[in-house]
Amino acid sequence: MGVDETIGLNRFPDPAAALRLIKPITWFPPMWAYLCGVVSAGAMPTGQWGLILLGVVLAGPVVCGMSQAANDWCDRYVDAINEPDRPIPSGRIPGKWGLWIAQLMALLALVVGWFLGPWGFAATVLAVLAAWAYSAEPLRLKRSGWWGPGLVGLSYETLPWVTGAAILSAGAPDGHIFIIALLYGLGAHGIMTLNDFKSLEGDRQMGLASLPVTLGPDRAAHIACVVMALPQVAVIGLLLLWDHPLHGLGIAAVLLLQGRAMAIMLRDPKAQVPWYNGTGVLLYVSGMMIAAFALRGSGAAWCVWHGLAFCVWGWCKWRWDLLWFWQRPPWIGSW
Numbered sequence: 086m087g088v089d090e091t092i093g094l095n096r097f098p099d100p101a102a103a104l105r106l107i108k109p110i111t112w113f114p115p116m117w118a119y120l121c122g123v124v125s126a127g128a129m130p131t132g133q134w135g136l137i138l139l140g141v142v143l144a145g146p147v148v149c150g151m152s153q154a155a156n157d158w159c160d161r162y163v164d165a166i167n168e169p170d171r172p173i174p175s176g177r178i179p180g181k182w183g184l185w186i187a188q189l190m191a192l193l194a195l196v197v198g199w200f201l202g203p204w205g206f207a208a209t210v211l212a213v214l215a216a217w218a219y220s221a222e223p224l225r226l227k228r229s230g231w232w233g234p235g236l237v238g239l240s241y242e243t244l245p246w247v248t249g250a251a252i253l254s255a256g257a258p259d260g261h262i263f264i265i266a267l268l269y270g271l272g273a274h275g276i277m278t279l280n281d282f283k284s285l286e287g288d289r290q291m292g293l294a295s296l297p298v299t300l301g302p303d304r305a306a307h308i309a310c311v312v313m314a315l316p317q318v319a320v321i322g323l324l325l326l327w328d329h330p331l332h333g334l335g336i337a338a339v340l341l342l343q344g345r346a347m348a349i350m351l352r353d354p355k356a357q358v359p360w361y362n363g364t365g366v367l368l369y370v371s372g373m374m375i376a377a378f379a380l381r382g383s384g385a386a387w388c389v390w391h392g393l394a395f396c397v398w399g400w401c402k403w404r405w406d407l408l409w410f411w412q413r414p415p416w417i418g419s420w
Contacts, residue, residue, distance in 0.1 A: 096179060096180075097179070097182070098172070098177065098178045098179065098182045098186070099172075099177040099178070101177075102172035102175075102177035102178050103172070103178065103182075103186065105171075105172050106153065106154050106157055106172045106173070106178055106183065106186060107146070107149075107150030107151070107153050107154050107186075107190070108149075108150070108153040109146070109150075111149055111153055112144075112145030112146055112149045112150065113145070113370075114149075114241045114242065114273075114370065115144040115145055115148065115149050115240075115241050115242075115244075115245040116141050116144050116145035116149075116245075117370050117373065117374070118144070118241065118242045118243075118244075118245040118246045118249070118266075118269075118373065119140050119141055119144040119245040119246065119248060119249040120137075120141065120249060120374075120377075121246050121249065121266075121373050121374055121376070121377040122245060122246040122247060122248060122249025122250035122251075122252075122253070122258070122262070122266070122377070123137055123140075123249040123250065123252075123253050124374065124377040124378060124380075124381055125246070125249075125250050125258075125262050125265070125376075125377040125378075125380035125381055126249070126250040126251075126253040126254045126258065126262070126381070127254075127380070127381045127382055128253045128254055130253060133252075133253060136201060136252055136253075137249075137252075137253070139197065139200060139201060140201060140205065140245075140248065140249060140252055142197070143194065143197045143198060143201065143205075143209065144245045144248075147190060147193055147194045147197055148194045148209065148212045148213070148216070149241075150190060151187055151190035151191050151193075151194055151213070151216060152212075152215075152216035152219070152220070152240075154183060154186045154187035154190060155187040155191075155216050155217055155220045155221065156216075156219070156220040156227075157171065157172065157173055157183055158173065158183035158184045158187055158220075159220040159221050159222075159225070160220070161173045161174055161183065162291060163284060163287040163288065163290075163291045163293070164287070166286065166287035166290055166291070167283070167284045167286060167287035167288075168284075191213050191216075191217075194209050194212070194213055195209055195210065195213065197209070198210070201248075201252055202252065202255075204248060204251035204252055204256075204257075205248060205251075205252050208244055208245075208247070208248040208251075211240075211244060212240055212244055212245075215236055215239075215240045215244075216240070218236065219233060219236050219237060219240075227293065227295075228292075228293050228294055229294055230278070230281070230294050230295045230296035230297075230298070230299055230300075230305075231296075233277070233295070234273075234274045234275075234277030234278050234280075234281070234296075235271070235274050235277075237273070237277045238270045238271060238272070238273030238274045238276065238277055239267075239270040239271075239273075241270070241273055242266065242269045242270040242272075242273045242373070243266045243267050243269065243270030243271075244270075246262070246265075246266035246269070246270075246373075246377075247262065247263060247266050250262045250266075259380070261323075261327065261380055262380055264323065265320055265323070265376050265377075265380060268316040268317075268319055268320050268323075269316060269320070269373050269376070271312070271316050272312060272313045272314075272315070272316035272317060272369070273313075273369075274309075274312050274313075275308070275309035275310065275311070275312035275313035275314075276309070276313065276362075276366055276369065278295070278296050278297070278305055278308065278309040278312070279306070279309050279358050279361065279362060280362070281295040281296065281297050281298075281305075282297050282302065282305075282306075282354065282355060282358045283358075283359070285297050285298060285302070285355075296308060296309070302354045302355050303351075303354060305354070306350065306351055306354035306358070307351065310347045310350075310351065313343070313347075313365075313369065314340065314343070314344070314347075317336060317339075317340045317343075317369075317372060318340070320333075320336060320372070320376055321333045321336050321337050321340070324336070324376065324379050327379075329379040332375050332376065332378065332379035333379075335372075335375045336372040336375050336376060339368045339369075339371050339372040339375070340368075340372065342368055343365050343368045343369060346361055346364050346365040346368070347361070347365065349361075350365070
């Protein structure tokens with residue numbers, strides 16, 4: 086039975102499937118980046134908690150949820166190969182409901198963005214356009230293993246960060262904020278490349294030129310690690326240049342632990358990428374918040390301890406995952 090026949094079996098979408106369609110687990114990165122922007126602005130949030138909360142909801146459930154629905158609709162044929170149990174190919178989101186949900190959420194995003202002022206609305210328009218440019222024809226930038234992940238990284242990290250800072254500042258953010266937000270958005274290209282591993286077989290069959298398809302899993306994983314690490318090195322250098330050495334130390338510690346996790350992942354990328362996505366990425370976004378406090382110009386000691394605490398927690402989780410959820414490698418005893 087073809088995917089079009091499957092998605093037409095029911096008349097109305099299953100509510101649980103509709104929730105899965107907008108993937109709540111993916112909302113965290115843009116929400117976190119928006120909060121990084123709020124922190125980095127340095128302005129007191131007194132009387133603006135409503136705008137902050139509205140921005141978090143817009144960045145996560147509304148815009149990110151819309152982008153996930155749009156991507157699932159445009160990817161329904163690929164998902165029928167990779168993950169046939171997903172809401173659309175399984176028929177739990179029937180007919181064109183997947184498309185309608187994405188379109189309605191795009192409209193909702195623009196309405197909500199209007200209440201965040203000129204900067205918030207402009208950012209929302211860019212985010213909506215980016216979501217459809219990534220997934221839909223004729224652009225469908227996800228066909229490229231370079232342009233697609235790059236667009237998502239900038240949309241998930243840079244855009245919400247700058248938006249949060251602009252809304253709280255009621256104007257254009259400081260140039261330092263633009264630079265740090267851009268660097269973390271560029272580094273997220275590597276995270277998106279690792280995310281493409283889960284659809285490797287379907288992408289290959291449908292002609293999508295993701296890096297794991299065009300370069301192979303090993304080379305793609307090595308490139309992803311370099312792309313994630315270099316912007317963080319640049320952030321550390323800039324924080325030292327801008328007289329924030331303690332914050333730079335915190336990010337360096339987080340990056341060091343990422344490097345250890347990368348070494349494990351690179352031994353068998355296809356098997357270990359899901360584990361890395363749950364461990365190394367958390368460390369990456371922890372460094373984002375440390376950088377945000379550096380840009381704010383306060384809380385240096387707190388941020389360093391925050392970063393070091395994440396390192397200790399990440400190390401413990403890393404060891405726990407390897408020892409209990411994976412078969413113990415023979416070289417683990419040599420650590």
